[in-house]
Amino acid sequence: MDLVVSLPKRSDVVHAGGSSHRLALTVAVASIFTAGMSVWSLWPFWSSNPVLGVINLLVAVSLVITGIVLGEVSYHRTTALMIVSAAVFWLMSWWWAWPPEWQVGPLALLSNVFGYMWFVFGGTALLRYPNAVLSTRFERVCFAAMAAWVCLGKVVIALVSEPEWDDYSPWSWWPTVTPDRGLHDALTAVFYVGVVTFAVLVLFLLLQKLRRTRGMDRLDSLPVIVAASTVTVSGVIYRSARLFDFSPQVIEGLRVTIGASALVTPLAFLMTVLRRRLARSAVADLVVRIAGAPTVAHVQRELRCTLQDPSLTLWAWLPEQSLYANVDGALHPGPHDGYGWSVPIRTSGGAHLAVLVLDQSLRRHPALVESAVVAAGLALEVQAQLAEVIASRMRITAAAVDERRRLERDLHDGVQQSLLAASASLGAARVKAPESSEVMAAIEQARDDLRTASAELRQLARGIHPAVLSQSGLLPAIEDVAERLPLNVDLRIPAQRWNAEVETTVYFLACEAFTNAVRHSGARRVSLSVDAGDAAVNVEIRDDGRGGAVPSKGSGLAGMRDRVHALGGTLTIHSPAGGGTFIRAVVPCE
């Protein structure tokens, strides 16, 4: 199955759901209007041949409905307009049967000249569908030539004929120059040979297009092309019969036949358009629903629902293991058709993502399956990309933690040792120096300065990365912070180790929360609990201060939120004025 199909355009998706009421109303109004126009245009047939009347009324109405439904999709508007025009021209072509008193002014001539335009517009609309364009230059030239032949041919014939020779009322307005029955008949024959040639040409182009298209498009085009072929064939028979002057009963019968076959085309077209629309709206719903699907299990559930296949199984491809895994965790080297119909799911770039195993009966709905597979591929691809983004953020965080540890070690093992060596040498000098001398005073001063420098350096190093955290873990590290606080601190922390990024994040979160409690909230008591879940560490910090903490931009709390987010976690702060501050963080861990 070819997955690189274009996605449903935005307008499809929007129209598919919201405007069905508006569409129904438009269809109803247009149908009534078209039916009214048909009753008027086909007036004589309601008494002479009601079957013909009804068939032609249905042709016009079905063409109009097809046009309206197709026109819902913005890029099909022009094609839709052509189909509606074809309906109007179709009705106009029957005005010859009107009573003479109705054929006033240029109506008869208009009917004669433009009557065959239904064929031009209808044929072109077929050629334009479903790509919405005439794909080759040859097709465009054919379209122009057809329009010119049909209109100009009729005008030329009218110049050498009387209106009644073409079944119109003898009293209607006609641009006759030199009436010549022989010339009229010859030109008419040439005209219809041309029309039939064009009809065959259109049919040929349609068949060519059918050979080029595949998948869903091919299935859509097939019934329309078959119907169009019957119209062409019956049209050729009808015209031939008229040329050879068959009896009026035969002609009338042939008119019913051509009408009936003409009806099949718009009905086939309408059926195709509606089927596409239904399938597409189901897929549009699917796309919307799985857009936020966070897991493979979610995607599978939505696919089961949309394709109505409760046995549907999604096997995700694990490139590292070269195995497929399903939602329940079962592994498989490669699901094949023995299990059902297996359809590969790929990214838009063609990379293998998963295999979908479907019930065999779904083979009858390839269009729906294809769209569903594209939607599922998108969702899975987004998930894969999201996982990659999270992984890269975690790698960056891990690198930052490593860098801080390295910096702390450099400070400790380099600067700190030098300062302490100086302190020791000074201690030795102090032993030798005479008591209460100036030398002793200078040594004492230097000793105090060194102590201050050493203390400041230690504080700096601890702020960068506390050594006790990497060495002994969260419990001793946070205990140590808590010991320095002028607050009552309740800690509930398991003596457990996590990876460095998780521990560092929780540690600095605790420091930030403690700092806020001491500096801003006037709290007397703060409690911190760390709970180890299977997949995440839950941290809760609560104080009894005045509340009102806001993680404004650039603040410590906002920084903590970013750190937690970088690990794919969440941080919530509840701090009502006067109600204390409650901070809850969930940090994922392996």
Added chain:
Amino acid sequence: MRIALADDSNLFRRGLRLLVAAVGVEVAFEARDPSALLTLVEADPPDAVIVDIRMPPTFTDEGLVVAETLTARYPEMGVLVLSTYNETAYAVRLLEGCGQGVGYLLKDRVDDVSALVDALERVCAGRSAIDPDIVARLIAQHRRVDEMAELTARERDVLAHMAQGRSNAGIGLALGLSARTVEAYVASVFQKLRLPAAGDDNRRVLAVLTWLRATVQKI
């Protein structure tokens, strides 16, 4: 007294050697990591060893580990762990792991040779030595405010000295009190803080330190 030094910083070892030499303490040998230290100690055990808490290969808690090994192998030997970290968790771990004859001193103390020598002498005598700054910080936090308030100023001094690892005699010497008076203060402190009577001085240090840190509730 003959001691050994273990620290990965040449600069610091040189300063320390200079310092102890000034008061007549002989440095028998130096090592830059635990395995070298253990080899040298085995060949020629000194009276005491000064070890840095952070040494190769991992620069984490090698000093604590080697202190446990040394006190287990050589019960008579004093081990003084030097640390730049004012982390009481390490001090408690050292006391718990080694029992007696160990001390935990902040490296800052190297500018005060008398404090260093005092600690060395205590660990050689099988007693404990906890840095006064660590104890002072724990007391200064004024947590367990209510219980602490029950102590008189003198009792608080006695508490601090107990936490540093001094014997009753040592406390008496430091505070200018008789051994009997100190005994009475110690009994009073234990009663007011509801501490269980400690069997020996080292257990007493551990009990007091633990009490001081005990606002932190572990699960």
